Amino acid sequence: MPDDAEPAPLPRIISDWFAARGWSPRAHQIACLGAARRGASHLLIAPTGGGKTLAGFLPSLVDLVERRGVGGRRLHTLYVSPLKALAVDVARNIETPIREMGLDCSVETRTGDTPPGRRRRQHFAPPDLLLTTP
Numbered sequence: 359m360p361d362d363a364e365p366a367p368l369p370r371i372i373s374d375w376f377a378a379r380g381w382s383p384r385a386h387q388i389a390c391l392g393a394a395r396r397g398a399s400h401l402l403i404a405p406t407g408g409g410k411t412l413a414g415f416l417p418s419l420v421d422l423v424e425r426r427g428v429g430g431r432r433l434h435t436l437y438v439s440p441l442k443a444l445a446v447d448v449a450r451n452i453e454t455p456i457r458e459m460g461l462d463c464s465v466e467t468r469t470g471d472t473p474p475g476r477r478r479r480q481h482f483a484p485p486d487l488l489l490t491t492p
Contacts (some may be wrong), residue, residue, distance in 0.1 A: 369423040372416075375459045387413040391420060411451045415487070419456070422463050422486055431464075433484035438492060442469045445489040452487065463487065 367373065368383065368391075376383055383391075386404050393400035394417030404410045418435040439445035449467050456463050464485035468477065480488065 369420060371423060371459050371461070372420065375455060383416075384409050384413070386410075387416050390414065391416050394421075411448055412455060415452050418487060419459075419461065419463065423461065426462060431483065431486070433488055434486045435488070437487065437489040439489060440491070442467075442471075442491050445469060445491055449487075449489045465489070 368376075373383075384404075386402060387409055390400060390402055390413045402410055402413055404413065414437075415435070422434060437445070437448065439448065445467050446469075449465050453465050456465060465487045466476075466480060466485040466489070468480060468488060468490040470491065472480075
């Protein structure tokens with residue numbers, strides 16, 4: 359797919375979520391989705407409040423919506439953060455749209471102080487999106 363090709367539309371549940379807030383997806387959010395769909399690497403640079411978290415996770419959310427039920431539950435996206443506080447903040451910021459859209463999608467964090475029981479469960483029953491630290 360050429361870089362200037364029109365991206366495939368967002369799944370209705372996601373486009374309806376944007377519309378319900380009076381928003382439209384931003385160009386960089388659609389560009390990230392397009393690059394992910396092409397299997398291309400990309401770098402996202404946007405100002406604070408520019409929707410970077412959603413841009414970064416939009417390809418995962420779209421894929422989870424489009425593929426739900428195919429292959430069952432498995433780890434879909436691994437986000438590695440240099441800071442525990444950042445991982446927790448990003449998780450909180452992505453959980454809100456997931457909850458508001460009513461997506462069947464789980465988000466968890468795993469850091470150095472994650473209890474052993476949760477670590478074990480995450481190994482055998484991983485969330486869709488796991489945010490962790492090195």
